[in-house]
Amino acid sequence: MEPFRVKDLESYLSGLNRIFDTVRIVEPVLKKVVYVEGDSKMIQGSSCYEFWHRKSTCDNCLSRTLSQHKLSSSKIECNEDGMFLIMATSIIFGDSEYMVEMIKNISFIDEIYGQTCSDMTEVVETISRLNEKLIKDELTGVYNRRHINQRLPKDIHYAMENQKKLSIMMLDIDNFKEINDSYGHMAGDLVLKNLAEIIQSKIRINYDWVARFGGDEFIIILKNADSKVCNKVIRNIQSALKEKAPKYKGENMEVTISAGGYIVENNKKEIDEILFIVDKNLNLAKRSGKNTAVLFCD
Template sequence: MERKVVSYDKLEESIDFLKSMYEIVRIVDPLMKRVIKYDNNGMEETGDVCHSCWEDDKICDNCISVRAFLQKDTLMKLEHTSNKVYMVTAIPIETDKRSVVLELLNDVTKSMLMQDDSYTDIEELKKVINNLNALVVKDTITNLYNKRYINERLPVDIIKSVLHEKPLSIIIFDIDGFKAINDEYGHPVGDEVIKLLGRILEKYIVYKKSWAARYGGDEFIIVLNDTNKEEAYDFAEELRKTIETSTLDIKDIKINITASFGIYTAFKEELTTNDLIDLADKNLYKAKAAGKNKLVINNN
């Protein structure tokens, strides 16, 4: 179904009307994470980062505007500042100028605290909201991000990489012989191996420009923003060596594990999320074919 295009003038009129019903009304570019202003010159990005209103200096893990933008559907979620809880409604809109998301925010702090006696403390309520938001984008076994987060976050990183002409590196790796581990010791032990990899990754992902996710099964993805080919290779090689020397000790069983890595660094390339993952995945298959416990990176 074709999306209806809304004229700039019509959207501007709607904003004036919506301000009578919502505490905060704003237009955002969900991929660039910028608030958009409206004036006689049309729409343009401001210097305001959209997530700064939540008193945080990092991209929201469960970004409702990106989800609304990608799913082409209106979505709602709870979010909070230090002393308020907001119900956020995100509406994707195709204007005659550009694709944007209309965010509508209402303060629901008092109503949330009054509805349930167990939530009389805003700090307790904020913990509940954070846990609920994390459930959407976190993998339950490893506590890393999940595939939904990959689909929502990676397009943002790709676009920023292209626009700012910064390298973007992606690493895909999986556990060598994981099926044999499951077959010999059972899936519960296999899950413990997955958890071990999750703990190792959490120690490596310590700076803001990188993140890691469980892609599925025993396969993981690491995204390194503003990281060139050589830096990505060094990062992956150090991780490979750490995994190689790690042992899972459980129920009188000792399991030594290794992993194979595929790496791809994009620079000034207009690749989709699937393109980038596929290129790294092909290098992973090459690493497997070369004997496992190896790294393969693009040569361009």
């Protein structure tokens, strides 16, 4: 990898520095700041998320969006110093990709959603809720398809580059159409929310994650997990569904799931190919009698 040299981009960066309060360049895989000009609290060599007082990557990480779609992107973030508009674009330098973040303090705006910027706590909460809505499924509260598209390619890339295991499982509810037909769509929504809560209770907090892929399908991402761990997670979810069957109008609804999965490790597969294998294994599980799992068949 060719080393990053600021002097090769000085003319480009000087133009941005005249427009924005702060300009920084981030290495998107390691999330490290390799250049910063402007705010003295942004430290070169630090993690890009430290300025926002986070301990890990932002859920609405701009580098994920840029990596997936190769477009410019933007967001609003807050900390105790104020509210900031961040615009970002990717650049190719040598054989490597970097992210240029252009940051403008917009705390001078008098009102945002009826809240004055003098009360930054309320502004931070407002922006946090707005950012969360972009990546969370409204019904179940887990991540949505947008988050999958932004985060999963990066997780896969990291696992491959660092020779780490990344287990990807897709599950859906057996006979979900029949549940809707028999009990109605409100009952179907209850089943989806119940399943989402169970999944979240059976994975590691702030380490693994779950998202609603669409309809009654969910994706579960387990880091550094082998087939034994994945099978245990699926069994725990199935057992919890049996023990805590959702009730609708006083009647227990029997709910079972089927799952398909795949482990990313040293293999160099693209995300579309991986998801195709996961979906194929899910279909094999459904054809095998449902309420079962087919994991990691290539």
